[in-house]
Amino acid sequence: MAKKAENKIQAAETEAEEWVRVDSEGNPLADQAPTAEELEAKLAAANRGHTETLGDAWAVLTGQNPAAIMGQIATTVMHDGGTRPSWQWKRDGKDHILLAWPQDQPVRAAVLVAGEEGEKLAPVTATPLLEGLPNDLTVDNVHPWQTGVEANVAVTMLEGKNPMWFYDPLYGRDKDDLTPGVMHTFLLAGLALGLRKALLDEITITQGVRYEAYAEAWLAENPGKTRLDVPPLKVSVSNRHLIMPGRNFCEYQMRATIEEVKDCQLEKMPVKLLYLSFPFEDRQPMRLAVYASKMVLGDYEPEAGHEVDAYVWLQGRIIDIDQGPQQ
Numbered sequence: 001m002a003k004k005a006e007n008k009i010q011a012a013e014t015e016a017e018e019w020v021r022v023d024s025e026g027n028p029l030a031d032q033a034p035t036a037e038e039l040e041a042k043l044a045a046a047n048r049g050h051t052e053t054l055g056d057a058w059a060v061l062t063g064q065n066p067a068a069i070m071g072q073i074a075t076t077v078m079h080d081g082g083t084r085p086s087w088q089w090k091r092d093g094k095d096h097i098l099l100a101w102p103q104d105q106p107v108r109a110a111v112l113v114a115g116e117e118g119e120k121l122a123p124v125t126a127t128p129l130l131e132g133l134p135n136d137l138t139v140d141n142v143h144p145w146q147t148g149v150e151a152n153v154a155v156t157m158l159e160g161k162n163p164m165w166f167y168d169p170l171y172g173r174d175k176d177d178l179t180p181g182v183m184h185t186f187l188l189a190g191l192a193l194g195l196r197k198a199l200l201d202e203i204t205i206t207q208g209v210r211y212e213a214y215a216e217a218w219l220a221e222n223p224g225k226t227r228l229d230v231p232p233l234k235v236s237v238s239n240r241h242l243i244m245p246g247r248n249f250c251e252y253q254m255r256a257t258i259e260e261v262k263d264c265q266l267e268k269m270p271v272k273l274l275y276l277s278f279p280f281e282d283r284q285p286m287r288l289a290v291y292a293s294k295m296v297l298g299d300y301e302p303e304a305g306h307e308v309d310a311y312v313w314l315q316g317r318i319i320d321i322d323q324g325p326q327q
Contacts, residue, residue, distance in 0.1 A: 063295040082326030106131035132189030133287040166314035190312035192292040198307035
């Protein structure tokens with residue numbers, strides 16, 4: 001399992017590298033460039049699947065084989081973890097309580113337990129729980145998991161634009177409020193499956209809609225020249241903020257500038273917390289807390305001001321009513 005997860009991370013990093021070859025309008029470079037139809041499908045988030053597993057997330061967060069450590073994690077959380085009133089709910093005659101540990105860190109291991117009212121509660125699922133940053137987002141769609149207490153949720157930031165998907169570990173609590181068209185404040189975070197300092201300051205475009213417009217204008221300004229004379233279009237990606245859909249729903253390829261870095265840890269495993277933001281012309285920027293483990297970072301030490309390329313799994317939930325300490 002550990003080797004399988006490592007291979008997936010390497011594949012994610014390869015995908016992120018390929019993504020750098022695409023500008024903010026989706027125009028690809030000449031080498032390995034997708035067709036217009038493939039690019040349109042990619043931008044529309046087509047050809048992706050809803051995966052209902054957290055193995056990759058646990059693997060990159062802990063750096064270990066999830067199958068070998070999940071029993072220990074669940075035992076620790078149920079023994080030492082705490083909860084909040086907003087992490088407890090009743091549905092269909094059952095009590096549900098989310099326990100999370102450690103209580104003093106923004107990245108936690110969480111176990112959801114459930115059972116008949118007044119009866120013994122049993123574990124239903126275990127998930128990394130990431131404290132996110134508040135964003136006002138409009139619900140677009142919901143894909144419930146077979147567990148019934150987790151889901152992938154789609155939200156929009158601008159009307160008419162493609163939705164963005166994230167995993168909701170508290171769907172069992174939030175499901176009645178996740179009505180399409182309704183805006184909520186969500187806590188939004190990401191777990192980096194691959195992250196490195198950005199490698200390119202500019203990209204070269206030799207085909208696509210943007211290149212065709214550029215070539216037409218260049219030929220008009222250079223009479224007597226032919227299409228073969230048109231130079232490649234150079235586009236700077238320095239200080240740009242880009243998001244592209246990844247291999248699965250809730251996964252995204254990103255380029256952004258780190259605004260702040262904090263250190264945190266899950267037990268003895270160090271984790272860097274990176275604060276990113278993605279600006280929009282007609283609304284407040286999307287703010288994102290991204291967690292990057294030692295396994296993902298390797299020898300790279302992220303700093304404020306660094307531009308990074310990342311492959312990120314997103315997680316979100318409707319903001320907790322109570323923000324006090326866990327009990």
